[in-house]
Amino acid sequence: MLLPxxxxxxxxxxxxxDAELAIQFRERCEYVIDQVVKNTDPTNTARGGMxxxxxxxxxxxxxxxxxxxxxxxxxxxxxxxxxMHPMVLMMETxxxxxxxxDWAFIxxxxxxxxxxxxxxxxxxxxxxxxxxxxxxxxxDAGPDQWYNGKSSAENMAEAKEYISDWIHITTSYGQxxxxxxxxxxxxxxxxxxxxxxxxxxxxxxxGKMMMDYILLDYVVENIDGLYGGAHSRLYPRYLLQxxxxxxxxHGWLFFNQGEYRPNAxxxxxxxxxxxxxxxxxxIAHGRGDEAYVQRELKRTRWRLRHAGPDxxxxxxxxxxPVYKYSYVHPDYILGSSQGGLLQPxxxxxxxxxxxxxxxxxxxxxxxxxQPYSSPxxxxxxxxSDWDTVTDLIARSKVDYDSPDKLEGxxxxxxxxxxxxxxxxxxxxxxxxRFPLISTLFSRDLKDRVEDQSxxxxxxxxxxxxxxxxxxxxxWKEVDWTGLLKSGAGAxxxxxxxxxxxxxxxxVSESLKNGYIVQVAPISEFESFDAFKKAIRELPxxxxxxxxxxxxxxxxxxxxxVATYGGQLSVDGKAVDHSKWKLFDGPFSRAxxxxxTLEIHYGQERYKLDFKSLSTETTILExx
Amino acid sequence: xxxxxxxxxxxxxxxxxxxxxxxxDHSKIFAALAMTKAQESSPIPTDSGVFLYDEASDDWHRxxxxxxxxxxxxxxxxxxxxxxxxxxxxxxxxxDGGETWKMTSxxxxxxxxxxxxxxKNGDNVYAASVWGISxxxDGGETWNPSNKGLAEKYSRTIIIDERKPKRVMLGTxxxxxxxxxxxxxxxxxxxxxxxxxxxxxxxxANLDLWIAGTEGQGVxxxxxxxxxxxxxxxxxxxxxxxxxxxxxxxxxxxxxxxxGTGVWISSDGGKTxxxxxxxxxxQNVTSMTFDPNHKGRLWVSTFEEGTVYSDRLGxxxxxxxxxxxxxxxxxxxxxx
Numbered sequence: 027m028l029l030p031x032x033x034x035x036x037x038x039x040x041x042x043x044d045a046e047l048a049i050q051f052r053e054r055c056e057y058v059i060d061q062v063v064k065n066t067d068p069t070n071t072a073r074g075g076m077x078x079x080x081x082x083x084x085x086x087x088x089x090x091x092x093x094x095x096x097x098x099x100x101x102x103x104x105x106x107x108x109x110m111h112p113m114v115l116m117m118e119t120x121x122x123x124x125x126x127x128d129w130a131f132i133x134x135x136x137x138x139x140x141x142x143x144x145x146x147x148x149x150x151x152x153x154x155x156x157x158x159x160x161x162x163x164x165x166d167a168g169p170d171q172w173y174n175g176k177s178s179a180e181n182m183a184e185a186k187e188y189i190s191d192w193i194h195i196t197t198s199y200g201q202x203x204x205x206x207x208x209x210x211x212x213x214x215x216x217x218x219x220x221x222x223x224x225x226x227x228x229x230x231x232x233g234k235m236m237m238d239y240i241l242l243d244y245v246v247e248n249i250d251g252l253y254g255g256a257h258s259r260l261y262p263r264y265l266l267q268x269x270x271x272x273x274x275x276h277g278w279l280f281f282n283q284g285e286y287r288p289n290a291x292x293x294x295x296x297x298x299x300x301x302x303x304x305x306x307x308x309i310a311h312g313r314g315d316e317a318y319v320q321r322e323l324k325r326t327r328w329r330l331r332h333a334g335p336d337x338x339x340x341x342x343x344x345x346x347p348v349y350k351y352s353y354v355h356p357d358y359i360l361g362s363s364q365g366g367l368l369q370p371x372x373x374x375x376x377x378x379x380x381x382x383x384x385x386x387x388x389x390x391x392x393x394x395x396q397p398y399s400s401p402x403x404x405x406x407x408x409x410s411d412w413d414t415v416t417d418l419i420a421r422s423k424v425d426y427d428s429p430d431k432l433e434g435x436x437x438x439x440x441x442x443x444x445x446x447x448x449x450x451x452x453x454x455x456x457x458x459r460f461p462l463i464s465t466l467f468s469r470d471l472k473d474r475v476e477d478q479s480x481x482x483x484x485x486x487x488x489x490x491x492x493x494x495x496x497x498x499x500x501w502k503e504v505d506w507t508g509l510l511k512s513g514a515g516a517x518x519x520x521x522x523x524x525x526x527x528x529x530x531x532x533v534s535e536s537l538k539n540g541y542i543v544q545v546a547p548i549s550e551f552e553s554f555d556a557f558k559k560a561i562r563e564l565p566x567x568x569x570x571x572x573x574x575x576x577x578x579x580x581x582x583x584x585x586x587v588a589t590y591g592g593q594l595s596v597d598g599k600a601v602d603h604s605k606w607k608l609f610d611g612p613f614s615r616a617x618x619x620x621x622t623l624e625i626h627y628g629q630e631r632y633k634l635d636f637k638s639l640s641t642e643t644t645i646l647e648x649x
Numbered sequence: 650x651x652x653x654x655x656x657x658x659x660x661x662x663x664x665x666x667x668x669x670x671x672x673x674d675h676s677k678i679f680a681a682l683a684m685t686k687a688q689e690s691s692p693i694p695t696d697s698g699v700f701l702y703d704e705a706s707d708d709w710h711r712x713x714x715x716x717x718x719x720x721x722x723x724x725x726x727x728x729x730x731x732x733x734x735x736x737x738x739x740x741x742x743x744x745d746g747g748e749t750w751k752m753t754s755x756x757x758x759x760x761x762x763x764x765x766x767x768x769k770n771g772d773n774v775y776a777a778s779v780w781g782i783s784x785x786x787d788g789g790e791t792w793n794p795s796n797k798g799l800a801e802k803y804s805r806t807i808i809i810d811e812r813k814p815k816r817v818m819l820g821t822x823x824x825x826x827x828x829x830x831x832x833x834x835x836x837x838x839x840x841x842x843x844x845x846x847x848x849x850x851x852x853x854a855n856l857d858l859w860i861a862g863t864e865g866q867g868v869x870x871x872x873x874x875x876x877x878x879x880x881x882x883x884x885x886x887x888x889x890x891x892x893x894x895x896x897x898x899x900x901x902x903x904x905x906x907x908x909g910t911g912v913w914i915s916s917d918g919g920k921t922x923x924x925x926x927x928x929x930x931x932q933n934v935t936s937m938t939f940d941p942n943h944k945g946r947l948w949v950s951t952f953e954e955g956t957v958y959s960d961r962l963g964x965x966x967x968x969x970x971x972x973x974x975x976x977x978x979x980x981x982x983x984x985x
Contacts, residue, residue, distance in 0.1 A: 106717070140715060140738075142738060175750055175751025184755050185756075187755075331822055331845075341757075409760045411847075411889075411935070412864055412889055413889055418685065418688075421692065
């Protein structure tokens with residue numbers, strides 16, 4: 027089975043007609059479904075999963091296998107919302123295909139298996155989208171027919187209210203589990219389910235519009251399908267190879283970026299019938315040569331303790347603003363958040379990714395962190411005990427309590443950014459569990475050299491990178507290869523050594539610390555030496571004691587001044603976060619508490635209004 | 650003691666308590682727990698739920714639905730057919746002794762830690778959660794938040810004063826709070842430590858005696874019905890104390906335990922304390938209760954290393970089962 031011909035070897039064209047874009051998107055969807063069906067082993071009823079069952083039911087293929095697998099896979103239901111939403115997908119695609127015995131079996135599962143609602147935003151939205159659709163399929167079912175003793179009407183009403191509230195909060199204050207290259211599909215899956223199958227037109231429209239919203243959020247910080255900038259959550263192997271993420275898989279499906287990779291979320295979306303608005307494709311492919319700044323306002327996960335001075339409440343729950351800043355260049359994305367404990371466990375405070383001709387197998391990224399773990403962080407976000415929370419987190423996020431980890435926020439890290447220049451400052455108290463900072467230097471950052479000036483230079487793809495540490499450090503192999511204890515969790519860490527081999531971290535154990543990252547496109551310099559010379563000549567002053575601070579004039583000639591615990595000043599003007607918008611960039615604009623999002627491309631304007639649940643396309647007059 | 654082997658429930662969402670009871674006991678020891686010791690490569694414990702100790706079979710039996718993160722169970726003092734589960738998912742209630750269950754809370758409520766029911770009017774139900782207090786005035790059918798006056802909503806423990814049921818004591822992340830109007834409003838008790846209260850217990854033999862375990866400051870006692878609190882057990886002064894208990898037959902006998910502390914016993918009303926951690930399977934204790942059915946028996950749950958009991962105030966310990974469990978709450982409930 028071949029890839030859709032229109033997609034192979036052709037340069038994507040942002041000016042394709044809406045009809046052509048829709049046809050090509052549908053071809054990719056069909057390809058996804060075809061691949062799942064093709065790879066089904068009808069002789070093995072123990073393997074497959076409900077996504078595979080759904081694709082087969084949709085095609086009318088391997089039906090006896092599907093029926094047997096539904097039963098075998100559900101001998102002992104587990105996984106809560108990760109059980110619920112694939113089940114709902116299977117049920118929706120099974121309409122008219124499954125028989126009475128199948129439905130009786132399925133109903134009994136929903137009566138007897140009591141799923142946990144979870145402890146994250148993605149858990150809850152998957153839970154409620156799933157129970158909504160399941161209840162909608164059996165609208166007359168009474169309380170005795172559902173695990174939680176609520177009737178279908180009660181379950182639908184509760185789910186509808188939660189879904190509306192989640193949308194209200196997200197479009198008013200920013201997403202809590204924001205911009206995750208991994209977890210993007212934990213949001214597109216439930217939204218596509220609603221967009222595709224909700225019978226209630228309100229819920230269906232909510233699903234469709236939130237799909238548009240999430241994809242806009244992704245596409246404006248996207249380079250060849252790779253999700254750039256600061257992220258709420260990322261797993262180690264995906265940190266090292268951005269092309270492996272669910273975000274990258276979505277890039278192929280939605281925008282014909284990168285390569286096809288099997289992805290469960292793509293299977294669900296392909297089956298759902300959801301089609302993205304063409305303007306998103308045009309943003310993905312038609313940005314031209316101009317770089318731009320993308321500012322976004324997000325928020326932390328709900329904080330149940332230790333909320334901190336920056337916290338504010340929404341409906342009685344505490345959260346804290348997250349100020350995202352990304353410089354999106356045609357060749358790279360350098361992006362950051364302000365630092366601090368913005369998300370538990372898997373935060374990526376800043377990152378650089380650069381374009382590669384083929385990013386498969388490439389570690390085309392750079393990032394830094396203070397590998398912090400503590401009960402303070404755990405109990406801030408989880409209802410666990412001080413003395414057990416770290417241990418319990420590490421049962422599934424094995425690297426959480428490791429000095430070698432590659433992700434995580436720290437209260438002792440403050441990050442500042444102005445376009446292609448990033449400053450990170452650290453003030454780590456004595457006694458901190460892992461008193462060090464670490465910066466990844468990828469194996470794909472070539473010709474790395476430690477210059478006598480104190481700068482470290484390298485280049486990756488079409489990008490030069492200069493890194494100036496403020497304290498001595500040493501090079502260490504990326505040596506965390508911690509497979510989960512049982513050896514399970516292939517999605518988490520399989521091939522980690524292979525992914526990491528050849529990459530190193532610059533590790534510094536000075537408690538008062540910092541560095542500058544300066545990025546530039548190769549095209550702007552005659553040679554690597556010319557870049558180095560230009561960097562060496564940049565005025566730089568820094569102090570580490572008593573409080574780390576820096577004064578630096580960057581390649582653009584702007585003077586940046588930053589102090590740990592303070593704000594960035596650019597040419598004497600302090601950056602003001604107080605008026606930060608939910609989205610602020612050339613392709614997107616949304617005011618805080620607006621519940622709207624305006625998407626721009628050229629003369630096109632596509633507006634999402636979540637208060638009226640309406641979308642509007644307008645064409646501005648040509649300038 | 651039989652060593653129970655818990656298996657995941659495969660079908661029944663509810664198992665009636667009544668069917669598991671033997672003899673004429675009217676109260677039983679319960680353990681709200683998750684089996685975390687065998688939890689590898691997963692955020693999900695291998696089993697979860699509420700288990701009742703059955704003396705006749707010397708074993709623990711599940712009661713109620715299988716749901717991840719059930720933190721406690723409570724029965725209505727005036728009607729043991731009415732049971733409430735404090736769950737991560739919310740509040741799950743049975744009106745028929747555990748035959749059927751319903752999650753009566755909605756999406757706004759979650760992560761409950763403890764529930765208390767008005768002994769004189771079962772319509773008033775108060776539920777503590779890490780997000781604050783929820784109150785029901787209709788027997789748990791509907792719930793509303795009630796956090797007025799709280800500086801911190803995070804709450805782990807809640808007790809109704811049986812002498813004055815409109816008086817409710819609450820352990821929060823900002824110390825002990827009390828309400829005198831049935832949990833409509835709260836005010837801090839100034840003499841309680843201004844930090845997280847992990848557990849409050851009250852003596853049944855002397856209702857003026859209260860004991861509290863704290864996060865980071867050990868054990869506090871009140872001998873004047875919660876009006877003023879003073880630190881006790883100086884050896885535990887900087888410890889996280891997850892478990893406190895007072896002997897229901899003798900107010901002079903009390904116990905405190907926490908992380909890395911083992912069990913400490915006082916037999917003189919809190920004046921002096923003795924380390925009785927020897928013989929415990931672990932010094933990390935998560936929950937504890939005296940047994941009203943056995944005078945002087947103290948049950949102690951350690952983190953993942955099993956539950957034990959002692960009839961000699963910790964001079965020796967007997968295997969009580971539940972190996973591998975993280976017991977969030979160990980206590981006593983009335984049974985039909």
